[in-house]
Amino acid sequence: MTVLPAPTELARLEALARYAIVEGVPEASFRRVAELAAQIFRAPVALLNFVTSDSTWSKACVGVDLTRVDRQLSFCARTIEQDSVLVAPDLTRDSRFLSNPLVRAPGGYRFYAGAPLRTPEGFNIGTLCVLDYAPRAEVSAVEREALVNLAALAVEGLELRRARLEAEREARARQQLVEELRRTTAYAETLAAISALIDLNLDPPELVGTAVQLVAQVSQLDWAGVGVLREGRLQVQTAWRGPEVPPDLLAHLLRPAADGEGLIWQVRDREVPWFVEDYPAQPGARPELARAGLRGAVLASLGTFEDTQYLLAAVRRTAKSWSRADHDLYQVATRTVAGALLRQEREQRLAHEATRDPLTGLGNRRALEAALLTAPAGGGLAVLDLDGFKQVNDREGHLRGDVLLRLFAGALAAELPAEATLYRLGGDEFVALYPEASQPPPLHDEVLQALDVAVSAARSAGFQEVGASFGIALWPAEVTDAQAAVALADERMYADKRRRAAFRQRRAGGVGEGGAQKGSATFLGRTK
Template sequence: MSHGAETEQQRLAALARYAVLDTLPERAFDRVTHLAARLFGAPIALISLVDQDRQWFKACLGLDTRQTDRSLSFCAHAILGDGVMVIPDARQDPRFAGNALVTGEPFIRFYAGAPLVTPDGFKLGSLCVIDPQPRAAFSAEDQAALTDLAGMVVSELELRFTKRELETEAQGRAQMVSFLRETQAVNEALLGVSTLTQLDLPPQDTAAFAIELVAQAAQVNWAALAAVEAGGSSALNMWNVTPAGQAFSDLMPRALPPGEGIVWSVAQGVEARYEQQYAALPGASEAVVQAGAQAIAWLPLGTYGGQAFVMIFAVLRPEARWSARQRELFEAAANVMRQAMSMREITRQAEASARTDLLTGLGNRRAFLEDAELPAGQLAVVDVDGLKVVNDTQGHAAGDELLRVFGQALRDGCPPGGAAYRIGGDEFALLRPGTDDGTLGAWVAGAVAAVHRAGFPDAGASFGVSQWPGGSEDHAAALQQADHRLYEQKRSRAPSR
């Protein structure tokens, strides 16, 4: 993407969209800088966001300031490129030799920065590591790892943005509830429904409790929640709000014929349906009419987990009609529930994306660190051998395919209770409970066989195994030991890459 004046304005607008500048420190971002500092042995690690006239640090390890002028910013240069910007010795680089951050505190010599690239391609800043001592090199593997960590930062920004959007929606729901305070009963019901959506309950349970609240406030005789499966089945959970509702429930089936009836048509759309005289409907059930059904309402609640939900209310009193107040209550409650279901789905997808390596579909380094409290067992750190040769001879697209096939094979061959992660460029981690009975070796061998079948006959894998403590123990030693044994294995045989 070019960096003309118009594009820079678009980049600044993208940065503003995240509403992150001048916010307080957050643990999720601080963890990334601490991890980067440990991984690369750097005393300074920063998450730098490049604003119009300054660079501001969302996370700042090793510096006492939270911002500097953009004219002094190394990261302002890093966002102009497409990859990691590496400066072995800033005093030898004419762009930075006279920079006040080089000639004075913090006396920058070595710098490596990976751009923070949004899903729509804008570079907000960089994740960088800094050393007051020059370094001769920063390997391709190091650059790949720094890029992965930068991707974790962007995932955190996306998750933070999504949560902020959902909070805005929640505020909108609160305003809607306030607007509809016509009676105390309606007010209490809507507040109850809104409160339910904030609880950590499965969406179907939330809907069930909400329907009970609304049914009481609307003074109906009977209510139900229909769950329509994509495969064709439909089930009803029913509540008898009054004794008259019991006879009505006795006549209603627990399962509905696939693809038939008003429930199915409402479930496929977004519009509610109100019938003031059910008996006058063509094809109305004679048994339901005899039970006294007068007015029936069907309202769609949206889809979650492959099911479409519809809430149903019925009044059995003679000459009953749906009032404007009842409709307002039904619509308000249904709107809150639809937003809640959508919010749950958006949050689930955002959290899953932030923990997933896009190339292989495995858990990423963040997922590995967050899953550290899995049961005690065995840890294997695995390195794909031959990746550099494939990249050099066949191109990086082929190298990506090698990693993708290897990762998918690890996922497909995962033993019960096990887990696989991609924690770096060509580095994977495997966890399994119990003691090593050869399963880890067979697991890795199966992945190697898969890449051979996929057209990479010279690729292989090295791995080191250590005991995984599980629980809340310090896992750094286990990771270090497995890594050490991995490189011992590499040294014990001729390298294949």
């Protein structure tokens, strides 16, 4: 029996084992590869084999019904020792095979050609081979290449199969994890599981619902639900339900009561859960719930996220006291969930703030870059620069400059159409993004009008010498995408700034220093 060197053979067998392909029945996808090989070679027999430590297992058979051959008798055991196609035109004349019983037997094989199944890691784990009962001439280069290509296709199929099996194993593992959490019978394990949920970055409804499920399964409940209170409206959802909950009790639990109607969903901002042991005797109890068999309950606030508050109602139909452990479980669980919601809201707020300019409240450069990535074709943008801002900073101080920026940005944003969005690119530079824009001059006039209003507002507040320059660009009419449009509009803005500076110099030479364009909004280009 031919065997590769021990370290190589061990690694090869490990690579084969990862595919979980040995033994079992032949598979249709591999049979199609074997059939193609038989057709190309016009051979009566084609096999797709995998070589183990002591056997060769066939996963596709054409022309013969074969499952396993001892490795000592296998032609393929020789093929995996090399990286090229192995061809034996006449097995009876090949010293490697002439004593093989599969050759010497009456009607035995006379011709063999096999290509190794080589994994991406470089291990030959099997072969694709064709056999004939009559000898043949040497195979052509085209035939060798065809056999190699078909072997490569078989390996690609193996890789897809392995990926699918791994995905299925992972899915089963995730399902088993959920089931194990649901089967948790110890309060300490449940609390640990709830703590672990926080690190999974679940959205608030999923986080709350999963946490309630975990608690419900270990505290001998009949039903647990989540109330979602938003803008004064309450929606009730079942988070966990026992197998024997009467339909009438379930219907009453899912119907949220109005304020003052009765006891279940009236919990709002209680810091600790409210435990009810004899529901029918509780003041404010809803008669229909008592008649349906409700005996014990836990009512609690699960915290808030943005404008939504989450509430818990867990009920029993048995008259059983809530233990000290029950109190600890619900108190810790509800505080953990409330803390997780608070953290998520804080992180979301920080993420939002990271895309906002703190001075003007506009989206910042990061927000603009994100918007440009999803900007649809057919849009336009304007790059705008506040002229005279540096002089205000130098002459009146940065606090006064900040006032100018806020005033200009607020007036400009208010003047833009509802579908347009204004961003602060940095310093005194802004970008107005239009999701739909027509060819100039309509967009040019629209931007010009908005700037007239913004500059007039700044001048009315005492910033008499400020002005603005701008440039616009459209895509795909002028450039291929929104990012390129920013560069083009920026170039046009600086060209506009240079023209405006030259115009001011000419006017200054004619009317004297400090007399250029004061008190007029026509500086924006209507006199260009």
